[in-house]
Amino acid sequence: MTTRRLADLARVVRSKNAGPFEVTLDLIFPDRETYERVRRTGYFTRERVAALYRIPLDAVYDVVFFDPAFALKLTIARQRAQGSVGESDTYGAQQHAPLLTVELPWDDEGSASVVADYAQQFSPRFRLDPTRVALVVVDMQYASASRGHGLGRFLSERGREASGAYRFDRIENVVVPTIQRLLEAFRRKGLRIVYLSVGSTLSDYSDLLPHMRGFAEAVGNTAGRKEHAILDELTPRPGEPVVEKTTMSAFHSSGFERLLRAWDVTQLVLTGVSTNSCVEGTARDAADRGYECLLVEDGCGAATERLHEAACENFRRLLGRVAPAAVVLRELGAA
16 A cells, blocks of 8 residues: 555645635545545544644534535634734635645555445435524433443443543543533524433333343443433533433434424434444434434544444435534524
8 A cells, every 4th residue: 555645636735714713725636536535545534634733623614525526625713813913824825735745545556446435416415404403412421421430430440441541532522522512502592402311210220122231230320320310511401301211212212203393303413422323323213204414523422433433424324414513503603
């Protein structure tokens, strides 16, 4: 496997202002084959863009592949507002420089085998409508989202903290702050919010199916215990329902859908844990019932980065949208 410079692959590499506080970076490729191969490297994640530009993760707003133009568009926060003291690039035209040195993995012998994903043209495309949307916070409980309780304590007592490090680091540093921002915005606008909670309502866990029971017993996830509660940082406010469920998907063991129908909600913005189980399971069932669903990429977490990214990749293929919280906030703000 060799590498190729991004600057040699792209026909256009440029940057420009997207207002006084944002910069847009455009990469336009000469043909579909090159464009598809660049996308399939998987290089362009928000984490890598943030590292490349040495900016916080939440300063990377968009990483969008645009098929009709064989183009990639990145939107990031300007580190100095246009025209402010110390700002040295008024038009934002010099901000593409870090992209010129990027080296991508490249197999020259495999170029002929790369084909476009036929499903992309059928994937849902919609904008969020504040009159029809609800924020769904999935299973952000002490049982599986806390380093000091439930799963975190279970691993610590067995000397296996390292196996949970990625999960809890992401929850603490990315997922919780992202959900807090979304909650604040939805509350300020008076939009619908619903929490989902998984676990047993019986002390002997007998209301759980076998594939759910072992984990719940191991981490003590039953009603009345700390593990069953929502994290204090995300405490529901009066009027924000917590829907109890005993399956991964909320549609199979709760009144979740009845609530959505009563609210006349048809769009769901989904956050929580784990991306590849309860979040994805609920989102898939929602899509099959006709809901327009958006998975908040930085508002979800899983045991490993691979599991999280795979779930996001699967979901954006035919089922719904995957986008960072910044996109959600921008669309709702514009609406």
